[in-house]
Amino acid sequence: MIVVLNLLKVISIAGVFHDIGKFAERAGDVETVNKDIVHQEYRYGHAYNTERALEELFGERASWFPDAFPGVNVLNLASRHHRPRNMYELLIAEGDRIASGHERMKADEAAEYDVEGLDRKSKVPLINILSRVRLEGKMDQEIEEDWRYKLRKFTSVFTPDGLRDIFPTRGSEYGALEVQRDYAKHWEEFKSAIAVSVNGRKLDLFDNFETIYEICRDYMWCLPASTRKEELPDVSLFEHSKATAALASCLYLYHADEKGIIKESDESKREIVDRAIDKFLLFAGDISGIQKFVYQISSKGAYRALKGRSFFIQLLSEILARNFVKEFGLTLANILYASGGKFYLLLPNVGKIESGLTDLSCKLNKWLFKEFGGDLYIRTASVALSGDDLTRQSGETLYDKWDHLTRKLVYLDRQRYHEIAISDYELLFGTQNVKPNTCEVCHSSIDAGSICSTCEMMAKVGSLLGTTSYIGLADNESEITGEPIFKLDGVFSRDTLVWLLSDDNFPFSVKNNISILRINEGNIGRIPLC
Template identity: 30%
Template sequence: MVDENITKEELVIAAWLHDVGKFAQRADIQELYGSKLEGRYCRTTKDGRFTHQHVVYTEGFLNKYKDVLPDNINFEHIKTLAASHHNPSSYFEWIISQADCLSSGSDRCNILGIAECENENQFDEEKEKLRFYEKPMIHILSTLHLDGRAEPEKAFCKMSELEEDSVIPVEKCKTSKEEYKALWEKFVKDFQKLQGLNYDEFLLSLNSLLERYWWCIPSATNSDADISLYQHTKTTAAFAAALYEYHKEENSENELSLRTDGKKFLFINGDISGIQNYIFDLKTSSDNAKLLRAKSFQLWALSEIISQYITRQFGVTYANIMTSAGGKFIILLPNTQKAKKRLEELQLEIEEYFLNEFAGKLTFIVSDGTVASYKDLQKENVISLINKIGDDGDIAKSRKMQKVLKKCGAVLETQYENLQKFGECPKCGIFAARSVEGSDDERQCKSCEKLIEIGGKLVKSAKLVLKSEKLLHFGDMIKLYEWDEDVKFYYSVNDFKPKFPLVTLPYIAPKTENDELLTFEDIANLSKGNKKLAMFKADVDNLGLIFSQSLGERMSFSRYADLSHQLHYFFSGFYSWFVKNKTDQFGEFYKDKIYTVFSGGDDLCVLGTWESVLQFALDFQKELKMFTNNNPSVTISGGIALVNSKLPVRNIADEAEKNLERSKNHIGKNAVTVFGATVSWTEYEKYLSDGKYFAELMRKNELSTGVIYKFIDFANRAEKTLGDKDKIADVSELVNTKDRIWKSNMIYVLARNVKNDELKKRLLAYGENPQEMVKSRIAVSYALYMNRHL
């Protein structure tokens, strides 16, 4: 019989906190131990010992801090459910036990039975030479391995809060009870501040709290300890909610049905389509800085709101958003007929919303869903499942907007009439314009007006309110506040506050002393030498292979989610810290020179003074290497475009994207393209160093502008001798004599004009071959740009 008094809310909270005892036990918090109910919560070995004693610490924790839990929640239910997952004796206890198994992908359990987790007190010390609390969390990025790449070297997470540069791993590490205890004390202090929140608020804030303190704690220490306690508990809560809804809908709330395999789960793929065109297609230069950051923020916010809206529709929780980054998400739902019917309705509803809000310029794809059983979630099958989820997302993309176009037709009559009557908005070219209040000649649409307002507020905002109960006009679903404004419950922006969920937004931009956003022309004028802007676009190489192959037989949904989470944090939270605290080659903070267009998921785009952007590209690539412990399977490629500040943003982005594609086509990728040359990052560092050296000599009048121009000409002529060998059988027949003798001309120029032996040596090395000469364009162009005033 099912205990009808137990609620889904109690089950979900119990799932979130079922392993809090692991943290307490490793910290040796004796005050939480001493239960007389070991036999109830633990199992007994053949020699009479109790196993899985962390559950007793879980009981002790919940006993001590029960007042923190939301009102209208039965504490006794939560305590019993959370502490019984290794020795379940009732239907709801079995749900958490099964969810615990599913989360680990059966790495440490019998998927249709009771989890066979480690006995923490009897850890294999002889084999590992470590006690269970001494084994550190393995940094998952340091373990990824692609075929054909060198084996990676494992690195470890530091025992610290998730903030600033804490995600950078260390090569050697052994944790201690003292470190666990220090982190525990901070966690408990902040946990107590959740008191007074309602259920929904509590879960959002709890997620941020556990992410902050549990990200570096291994869920298990008897095997590869590369799944964080945070990710394991989050995924456990997701499976628990899905199982609850499935068996309730199927009227099969009993242990036998729960432990019987079947297609109980539905994974849906969500994806915003048209991001690049939407962000960069700005028709005028007016308000570009505000519009660009507002659109980037809007895409993040829409993805967050819609994913939460979907979970509400199916009765699951925030934990069921398994991954969310870069405008994409995967959500776990119960696979019931009711859910499938609601999903069809939801697809149409979301398509209709985007058609009305964005007139087809931006669309949102929700897949039909991929069904899965217990067996599909075992580690030997989960890669196939994840690939199938991705394939279903691709199929959904090929059918985007079909439901709404079938219902509404391809002509938006109201918009057409308004466009005919009022003309198009000069800023977006999508909606009808209207006069701007206080201006006789300026016109813009309501959407752009709201985005410009948001773009200005983002610079100053520290509190964010998101409304996901229903889909409204974007401006009605978000609200930004400064610190001194009073708001009851909000997302704290880039600054952890224990009682509130944290959101890391990377939208850093140069501003005035009055906190006003600098225009792109203002930023260009901050450049050294030539007053140019540069845009750097980059993303992680081979991302599909990394997610589908690099974990091999170790793959589980928790590992998949942890990998996504770690990468996203690097490109959002760590990125924000890096830009705010690091300086360029002139000792000037990046935050004062670089404007963030977007960063998150696995990619980024920044715009700033040309010399800072060139240095930033190298510095950020080095940080990624540190983040992965120099893992050769995880690399990044980028493209840099140098432009006039008055050039439309879409043209700047097009140029940067072309250069990024050139880097992606480079053998082995892991490259950057700038000044018409594609080089490896190691080469880029060398040419950038040479460029700084040449620039300094030019400043001292020891290297003439004429020689620099000559070397740019030599690079251009050498490039012609290379030609396009894919299209031309014999390049030499199409190259004139002047281009062929570029090297002898170079030697002559050096003999006549360069007396400095070190300088001559560096320049002469460029003549080794045509490819090297072409690459030298980076160094000499840098020097020329730096001394444009000469």
């Protein structure tokens, strides 16, 4: 099983970095090579430059492979996605094709940028999709010019000057030469961020992949995935790479046998590229009861309680999304969205995962009921997707599938706690839950005292937020000193404990089984590594 998890991580990382050569290419960080050899081995120059970039960024770690899978490494899987030589490289290739088929639209006259020739790639910016929105009745209205994103780190939004640069600007104010100039600078800054040394230790491609993933988001969100003249450059390179990683990971779990092996055969190749089969699951989790949970408070301690409860819901969405994907060995790339009490995941459509999702949802709702007395409930549902669905070849759009998923969630709201009513009737309806006193803040029943444990926790969270710089996540209390604000236990294979940390009580070293989330700060150099 460890081998399977390691290979799954290799595939996901390769998906994230499969087009990193485009970034290097546009920045001019390339070398003169024999074009015929490149075409024969890699098909496209950016694939060859992906290999070069990975070697420069991560050295030998990019060539590491799990036991019994020689040659199946990040370097090969990422760079050979246009000329796959085995089934594992084909997974990245197919993930890339599906992601490209789903996201790309044909260009129009407004997308005829003021660039031509071989250096076009380095002069095309990412355009804002909202600049293409037209109201009904005005569909024939001509688009005067595109709004473009500047090449800037996303975390620069936390600096006074960066907030202005993060929003799209008129095409006339950000021309081709400025884009080309910024590419070279942006690439050098990206390489420096990857090479950051903390406590004398550099980021490891595998041990610190979550951090590296966020660095990629920070720098690649504003780069177009495609600069081809016939396509609109309106999808970011990061989102395309993330989708490729998620799809390839799902394809691996769908096609691999119990030992994690995909047999090298023509039949395996046909099965991998068959897009008519529902190989994917679009899974949704929706925390219900948020409005009542957040606002059902008295005036006593309302400010802190309101802050704490709002923050808790946002944090719970993130924690649940992370735990669901990790439960099946997947990475953050499989989290499509997690915010405001909702999360959407892309998962493989295999039986053990479907049954696992049902079991986890039941355990999670039991935990929520015990902790919050029925105020919060999570609805979970999924719909099957095929490659044809994702490339608009099945007759149904992703919108149709998403609408179907939403309808399933609405229906489930009528069946709250039905699984607990069957498995633990006494917990739901037993008289032992009746308590003599009432909480002064939320008016829930309590055994003794004036405030319930939930309101105490939320008030504590609200008071700590003013000095909190980090959120610490770990699976046991010995990892981080101090008292965690809450513990998600008995649901997933590993418990999750959460700490709110200030600069004063931040741990001196961080182990690999701890996740540290930095609040409103893009400088990962301040987070120590063990």
